[in-house]
Amino acid sequence: EEAARADRFQARIDAEERIEPNDWMPEAYRRTLTRQISQHAHSEIVGMLPEGNWITRAPTLKRKAALLAKVQDEAGHGLYLYSAAETLGTSREEMFEQLLAGRAKYSSIFNYPTLTWADIGAIGWLVDGAAIMNQIPLCRCSYGPYARAMVRVCKEESFHQRQGYEIMLTLCRGTAEQKAMAQDALNRWWWPCLMMFGPPDAESQHSDQSAKWKIKRFSNDELRQKFVDATVPQGQYLGLTFPDPDLAYDEAAGHWRYGAIDWEEFKQVLAGNGPCNRQRMKQRRDAHAAGAWVREAAMAHAEKRTRRAEA
Numbered sequence: 466e467e468a469a470r471a472d473r474f475q476a477r478i479d480a481e482e483r484i485e486p487n488d489w490m491p492e493a494y495r496r497t498l499t500r501q502i503s504q505h506a507h508s509e510i511v512g513m514l515p516e517g518n519w520i521t522r523a524p525t526l527k528r529k530a531a532l533l534a535k536v537q538d539e540a541g542h543g544l545y546l547y548s549a550a551e552t553l554g555t556s557r558e559e560m561f562e563q564l565l566a567g568r569a570k571y572s573s574i575f576n577y578p579t580l581t582w583a584d585i586g587a588i589g590w591l592v593d594g595a596a597i598m599n600q601i602p603l604c605r606c607s608y609g610p611y612a613r614a615m616v617r618v619c620k621e622e623s624f625h626q627r628q629g630y631e632i633m634l635t636l637c638r639g640t641a642e643q644k645a646m647a648q649d650a651l652n653r654w655w656w657p658c659l660m661m662f663g664p665p666d667a668e669s670q671h672s673d674q675s676a677k678w679k680i681k682r683f684s685n686d687e688l689r690q691k692f693v694d695a696t697v698p699q700g701q702y703l704g705l706t707f708p709d710p711d712l713a714y715d716e717a718a719g720h721w722r723y724g725a726i727d728w729e730e731f732k733q734v735l736a737g738n739g740p741c742n743r744q745r746m747k748q749r750r751d752a753h754a755a756g757a758w759v760r761e762a763a764m765a766h767a768e769k770r771t772r773r774a775e776a
């Protein structure tokens with residue numbers, strides 16, 4: 466009976482039907498989506514930290530307002546995604562606990578430091594650019610709540626990418642020191658952004674099954690290549706040099722060939738040994754502890770309202 470139900474489920478997926486929370490689904494489908502969506506949500510929340518670091522030090526009021534709006538958007542993306550993950554049966558508290566206990570991942574990219582204002586430009590241009598590449602196909606993910614959350618996220622992400630690129634353009638048209646800051650930021654963020662797309666397809670343990678279930682519409686390497694092809698011309702327009710001597714355009718293939726990615730660095734960052742892993746986790750744990758009284762007060766208020774309604 467279970468095999469027949471799994472076959473019927475796969476037939477729905479193959480027919481491009483959307484799976485909704487109350488539909489029957491294989492436990493492994495539920496598990497892998499809970500894993501991916503909750504870690505995507507954790508990425509949005511942790512991603513607020515490197516950028517938040519520059520809200521009080523933005524160079525102008527205009528830049529401060531745009532960065533504030535972007536960080537607030539990331540918080541909202543996190544909330545949509547935790548809500549989407551909750552429809553699969555795991556509570557928000559449980560997901561928070563997994564992150565704070567170091568049992569859940571978040572995107573490797575947020576374990577790098579934001580050393581100058583130019584990093585805020587590079588993050589908007591490159592990190593949000595990479596996130597868009599990854600999130601557009603997720604709008605067509607077979608699981609309804611995740612796909613619908615992605616549609617809203619992608620609209621806001623494109624503003625993030627544009628404001629980042631505009632920061633980089635301003636710096637590159639500024640003084641020699643400003644252009645050097647932009648080049649330094651590109652040098653430090655380029656390779657970690659390529660790692661955002663995940664391990665090479667040959668080492669991606671979830672890709673095959675995620676592709677079969679139409680959670681993943683493109684492989685890690687396909688999205689990485691799309692990102693490189695779209696981004697290299699943008700960097701050239703800025704007059705910047707990519708930190709990759711092997712970067713060369715392959716006319717025949719119509720793609721930019723790039724050098725070897727340091728997967729040992731990627732493994733180290735995932736193992737918790739990146740430049741900022743400990744700092745990011747401490748900041749999250751401290752923020753969660755500092756916010757406990759707000760959560761308790763909100764719960765007490767909600768219970769009082771419920772008692773009054775039932776009285």
Ligand code: 3HC
Pocket residue numbers: 500501504505508509512539542570571572573574592593596599622660661662663664668669670671672675681685735
């Ligand atoms: N950082 C941390 N962990 C990563 C990773 C990365 N960049 N890339 C892969 N991994 C992990 C996977 O989670 C998996 O570990 P797990 O089994 O413990 O979850 C393992 O490495 C093997 O990788 P796979 O390729 O087999 O895993 P997936 O099929 O899940 O593919 C993924 C990885 C492409 C990141 C996929 O999970 C995905 O598309 N996630 C949703 C998108 C997302 O999380 N984006 C975060 C970008 S940052 C962001 O969105 C904020 C933006 O506003 C700036």
